[in-house]
Amino acid sequence: MCGIVGILSTTKKDTALYIYDALTILQHRGQDAAGIVTSHKGRFYMRKSNGLVRNSFRTKHMAKLLGDMGIGHVRYPTAGSSSGAEAQPFYVNSPYGIAFAHNGNLTNTKQLEKELFEQDLRHINTNSDSEILLNVFASELAKLKKQRINEKDIFDSVSQVHKRVRGAYAAIGMIPGYGIFGFRDPNGIRPLILGKRTTEGGTKYMLASESVALTALGYQITRDIEPGETVVIDREGNVFTQQCADNAKYSPCIFEFVYFARPDSVIDNISVYKSRLRMGDRLADKINREWDVNDIDVVIPIPDTSRVAALQLAHKLKVKYSEGLIKNRYIARTFIMPGQKQRKKSVRQKLSTIELEFKGKNVLLVDDSIVRGTTSEQIVQMARDAGANKVFFASAAPPVRHPNVYGIDMSSEKEFIAHDKNVDQICQAIGADKLIYQDLDDLIWCVQQGNSNITEFDCSCFNGEYVTQDIDKNYLDQIESLRSDSAKQKNNTLDTSELICNDVE
Numbered sequence: 001m002c003g004i005v006g007i008l009s010t011t012k013k014d015t016a017l018y019i020y021d022a023l024t025i026l027q028h029r030g031q032d033a034a035g036i037v038t039s040h041k042g043r044f045y046m047r048k049s050n051g052l053v054r055n056s057f058r059t060k061h062m063a064k065l066l067g068d069m070g071i072g073h074v075r076y077p078t079a080g081s082s083s084g085a086e087a088q089p090f091y092v093n094s095p096y097g098i099a100f101a102h103n104g105n106l107t108n109t110k111q112l113e114k115e116l117f118e119q120d121l122r123h124i125n126t127n128s129d130s131e132i133l134l135n136v137f138a139s140e141l142a143k144l145k146k147q148r149i150n151e152k153d154i155f156d157s158v159s160q161v162h163k164r165v166r167g168a169y170a171a172i173g174m175i176p177g178y179g180i181f182g183f184r185d186p187n188g189i190r191p192l193i194l195g196k197r198t199t200e201g202g203t204k205y206m207l208a209s210e211s212v213a214l215t216a217l218g219y220q221i222t223r224d225i226e227p228g229e230t231v232v233i234d235r236e237g238n239v240f241t242q243q244c245a246d247n248a249k250y251s252p253c254i255f256e257f258v259y260f261a262r263p264d265s266v267i268d269n270i271s272v273y274k275s276r277l278r279m280g281d282r283l284a285d286k287i288n289r290e291w292d293v294n295d296i297d298v299v300i301p302i303p304d305t306s307r308v309a310a311l312q313l314a315h316k317l318k319v320k321y322s323e324g325l326i327k328n329r330y331i332a333r334t335f336i337m338p339g340q341k342q343r344k345k346s347v348r349q350k351l352s353t354i355e356l357e358f359k360g361k362n363v364l365l366v367d368d369s370i371v372r373g374t375t376s377e378q379i380v381q382m383a384r385d386a387g388a389n390k391v392f393f394a395s396a397a398p399p400v401r402h403p404n405v406y407g408i409d410m411s412s413e414k415e416f417i418a419h420d421k422n423v424d425q426i427c428q429a430i431g432a433d434k435l436i437y438q439d440l441d442d443l444i445w446c447v448q449q450g451n452s453n454i455t456e457f458d459c460s461c462f463n464g465e466y467v468t469q470d471i472d473k474n475y476l477d478q479i480e481s482l483r484s485d486s487a488k489q490k491n492n493t494l495d496t497s498e499l500i501c502n503d504v505e
Helices: 015-025 059-064 109-118 129-142 151-164 211-215 255-260 272-290 307-317 340-350 374-385 423-430 440-448 473-483 485-491
Strands: 003-009 033-040 043-050 069-075 090-092 098-106 167-175 179-184 193-199 202-208 220-224 229-234 239-243 298-301 325-327 351-353 362-367 390-395 434-437
Touching: 003 015, 003 098, 003 167, 003 179, 015 033, 015 059, 015 069, 015 202, 015 211, 033 098, 043 059, 069 098, 069 167, 069 179, 090 129, 098 129, 109 129, 129 151, 129 167, 151 179, 151 229, 151 239, 179 202, 193 211, 202 211, 211 220, 255 272, 255 440, 272 307, 272 434, 272 440, 298 307, 307 362, 340 351, 340 374, 351 374, 362 374, 374 390, 374 423, 423 434
Parallel strands: 298 362, 362 390, 390 434
Antiparallel strands: 003 069, 003 202, 033 043, 033 069, 090 098, 098 167, 167 179, 179 229, 193 202, 193 220, 229 239, 325 351
16 A cells, blocks of 8 residues: 655646645655655656655755656555665656555565566566556556657557556556556556646646545545546646556445555545544444443544544543543554564554553454554553453454455454454453454445445455455465565565665655
């Protein structure tokens, strides 16, 4: 899961500043690395580095990121290493020069890498599937053998990409002297939205992973890019769109609404905030059916993602709501940290308890989901250490039992606490007195109410059903070997941060 943004301005040359601001807004989608590429007078200017956006760019870098168009990326690693060599955007010089940023995960990378080497005669320099996606597109565009391109050429090339590539991908690219473009996989698994901002000085266009990046910077939302659709914006500000995939169908990732997206975002015309309110409602209904609500003295969310659902749950149960856990905002999101040891270390650094909200009380802790159980177990113990009489636990999502192969770091089912346990066994493992999960049908209902035209979601981490229909046990074994915590630790023993080639230093 990553965050991507692309901006084109018809007059202004301050594009890099807006991209920087957009990336800080999308920082929750990736905290491993950040990068910006701009274009000015036919040349690319690039800066990318490990770490948060605010640590990756200084005034001297921003001053040299010239141009009226550019793209940016915040990285969340699921495979390979977390070194700077795989920071995005990526770049190829042929044809035309293309800068490229990608959010998602391809599922036929081995096949594509072989094809690129043997048929397309292209070299892949990293373990990133984003570089593979870029080279597939570049190869298709090169086959046109044209000196100057137009929007139809990009549409035709993306159409061929869809025929060759499998998996989840929302991508933004830039061609110097021409413009920017973006496209989305035929299932719409990863989000991409278009907006514009008109001022006296001209018009700016933005493509971004989430609507909040647009609205926070004063852009008006135009619409979501549809599954399989491509949008092209040329230097004059002309916007062209075309459906480039056969049998495109909405199947967005439901985990965006559970955890990844900001609550103030709207994805595929579905409010993330309202979806989480409904999650709290439905979970409260289940608690009312199965538990004695009088046993609960206080509802406490595990900040930040579960706060909306927990507040609505407490309201419906007519139980006191309290912010009993305080978050250190300078610690990264523990779920997206690349390694179990780092996650364990960070939980108690990230959260602290207000003892008076726990002492002598039966506490219901509410989280958005339980994946590895690391955080849940430690927070339950923190509640007991703060004097809680009983500690109950509720998850706004169903048990995570299957790997996610579309860009979320859920690769090894053996690392999931729910992999080989029933609810009672999970409850015992995290040390809670009671545990309750949202039902999958209820979760789907909560999200679908925002847009009844979407009839299918990717719920693979909950039900093991993969919308691309190309996932088998061999593939799952393969990604486990590449993306497990032990594999990441091994890959990160080689520090390749010096391999970054930056024009802007």
